[in-house]
Amino acid sequence: MNIKEYLKQNILYLDGGMGTLLQARGLEAGELPERWNLSHADVITDIHRAYFDAGCNVVNTNTFGANSLKFSDDELEAIICAAIKNARRAAKESCGEQPKWVALDIGPTGRMLKPYGDLDFEDAVAVFAKTVRLGVRYGADLVLIETMNDSYESKAALLAAKENCDLPVFVSNAYGEDGKLMTGATPAAMVAMLEGMGADAIGVNCSLGPKALAPVVDEYLKCASVPVILKPNAGLPRAVSGVTVFDVDSVEFAKEVTELVRRGVRVVGGCCGTTPEYIAAVVEKTKNIQPTRIQNKSVTCVSSYTHAVTFSDAPVLIGERINPTGKKKFKEALRAHDMDYILKEGIAEEEAGVHILDVNVGLPEIDEKKMLVEAVCALQAVTALPLQIDTSDASAMEAALRRYNGKAMINSVNGKQESMDSVFPLAKKYGGVVVALTLDESGIPASAEGRLAVAEKILAEAKKYGIEKKDIIFDPLAMTVSADKNAATQTLKAIRLIRERLGCHTSLGVSNVSFGLPARDVVNGAFFTLALGEGMSAAIMNPYSQEMMKAYRAYLALAGLDDNCAEYIEFASNIHTPDTVPVPISDKPTAEDFASELGRAISKGLREQAAEITSAMLDSVAPLDIVQNEIIPALDRVGVGFENKTVYLPQLLMSAEAAKAAFEVIKSNMSGDKGADRCEFILATVKGDIHDIGKNIVKLILENYGFSVVDLGRDTPPEAIVEETVKRHAPIVGLSALMTTTVPAMEETIKQLRTHAPWCKVIVGGAVLTAEYAAAIGADRYARDAMEAVRYAEEIERELVK
Amino acid sequence: MELAVFTKFYDSPPVCREEVLRYAGVRECTSELDGLVDECILLASGRTAFKVCYCELLVSVCGDEVAMGCIKVTSKSLAKNLVGCDRAVIFAATVGIELDRLVARYSSVSPAKALILQAVGAERIECLCDTFNAEIAKERKTRPRFSPGYGDFPLEAQREIFALLDCPRRIGLTLNDSLLMSPTKSVTAVIGISAK
Incomplete structure (x- = not known):
């Protein structure tokens, strides 16, 4: 019988602990348990058989650490072959009439992936792929990826399984007491990523007992649209005269697990410290429970390595600044391969309050695919925000999605057949929420109804790939109001139509609307407010624009999304109104006025001040004079102080940062004349x-x-x-x-x-x-x-x- | 004898500013620097974990040969450290990966902040080791903790310690090919326990 079919009607029972049982049978500390598949085949078969006898449907092969980082190719093949054979034999020899399956068990590699460790993502995929292929060759019925405590490694393993077999794949993660993976992911983030990539069941195992894991399980049940797995430890271990014992016995274990089955868990078993007795107790207590129907949660969300961002009532801000269009310095940075520039932009947008970062690094003269992957990897190493990958190059999109640690936003697809043919397969394989522009071969429909029709066409095509409408966000396209007076009203109407008729979320690149007009910010802010009023869920926008942020904060307060208007009040306290800006000095300042001031700002390491003073000085002093007479001497004083040990390293760095801030002001004011470059x-x-x-x-x-x-x-x-x-x-x-x-x-x-x-x-x-x-x-x-x-x-x- | 490995989590105690400044190499503090240190301590708060896994092993020392359970090491300095001990606690401790991320985040934006955050990390991991060590030393007479890389205690012993304690699974601590640990603010060490 097909396990996925069986799961629709039944609770599926997995097995319990293996390691503790092997130690009891004589496995030495430091010995690799996977070798016992060959050297102690009878012992392994016995344990599997005891689990089937206890009522398990699935036993996991003894292959937790069976990967090519630990074993040679030949030994790996022999181990996996023997492991599956042992489990098969146990299925045949065991009693019980329940359907029985053998899962290829895959545990973590024990290595950290780059950039915080040294294992490359693709190398990790290759390691898991080898194990999966051997599992398929020797007849596993499904793949169980378990005890993963890092989201990125989970992704590598799931990707390897999906690319190398057609078997059902279950993924189970190990959560700490804080309810997160060791590398920070919340259950909602893991559900988003794993479901997006097509895992057939997802859940939790190891770390803690059933009661302690309950909050994490509840989160899974709330977010997941696939069956949820629970495979907890028998509580926590403690030493009793040199022997490890776990503090939850089989009766209590079964009671606690049963409670979670009642709440909706569909796949149950045990992990460390559990034995066939525990599983038998669970089967006994839950076998007559009518399994809960699994509901499609229809949640639209993207995720990063830490958290999920959900599209619902509160609008989602997508920062647009990582994009070279119209930005000379950004283009220069891309050509010079200045990754720090991109990182700084991303961090600044995060600090300005966006929820997602759009990443576009396309320039005709650079290798976009390589640059996009690098930018995505560098950004996800230092920011916790989910990314929106923005490219029209399908191969660059695929490469970036592959490396992305989470469920990304995909920007974009449109109603042209060619676009849908290239983007939807990627969205299906890697998961993601796709931004869909309502245009097609015949262009952008002028009317809102026309754009709705394109949206319907896009949904129908997505459905062919099994992509649900929750994973599509429509962008009904903000057109320039100075060119067509009805441009904005049609877009606003389209937002409402798409929301009401299709039940889909919408997003806009807001600022297009004001193209060609003076004081564009004013128009943008007003348009943003109107669009939010029509039910728009997200916007691609400039978070440094005061008008946009004002509109956003005010909307939250007005729409009942800001308790006590607390966030608005906090925001308002930082708004600069014209009369709070310092009055400029009437007389033109001279170099002397600032001489000591800039020097002092630098030696004290005051970044903002150094920049402000420098930009004020530029009105009257030549840029190179500031460098020669102010910045360099100040730096030198600090440098000499450091050499004489009167200034310490952090202070040297603070001064250096202040000087850099001053330099940057000067650089942006100089055209061409850079002064003498050193080697x-x-x-x-x-x-x-x-x-x-x-x-x-x-x-x-x-x-x-x-x-x-x-x-x-x-x-x-x-x-x-x-x-x-x-x-x-x-x-x-x-x-x-x-x-x-x-x-x-x-x-x-x-x-x-x-x-x-x-x-x-x-x-x-x-x-x-x-x-x-x-x-x-x-x-x-x-x-x-x-x-x-x-x-x-x-x-x-x-x-x-x- | 069955091998019992345990995991412990602590709430992280307040950061000691003086120690942070010491790790940052500062002897005299200015008010600007004070502000930076405050900011970094705030940034790191809530982003450090205090995790330890450990086990207790029988120890025998014969010349420079030290045997701790299944781990065998040739090291004059470790042998000296463990003189008179019949048992030892081997532990691995980490304050988690978030601190590495913070340092990476600021190393491109503000190296001064990155440096202070690095010092906060050093203070945190030492504080964690001291906390754990104090617990072990509460009822028994212990030797100063001794890590691979101290004296001639070979760094290669890291591989065996990691295999023994199952650090990746228990506390999310990993070892790379160059024997570097990730997260970087982590320690492995041996605490000898005197026979009497």
């Missing part, structure tokens, strides 16, 4: 090392002193460093390593640099290095701190000039 300095943390704070400090200080730093990031292979050095003919390379274990990588990098870039000087630094050690691995110089690196760079530069 290029290549900087990297070596392969295997993921610590980069020291490197970042050196980078900031070098930049302050005007060096043009090419930052290759962390965990950088020697070949990449050599390639960049040769390409730029860079005179200096700075390498950083924190651990003794990564110094060999540093030595190897130097060796390769000597062969391929004999002209360049290599300066090294990092916690474990000393001048002697640096000399021993062939570096030209050791720098104890950032200032030493600056002094050395200046030295090299002087020699170059000679």
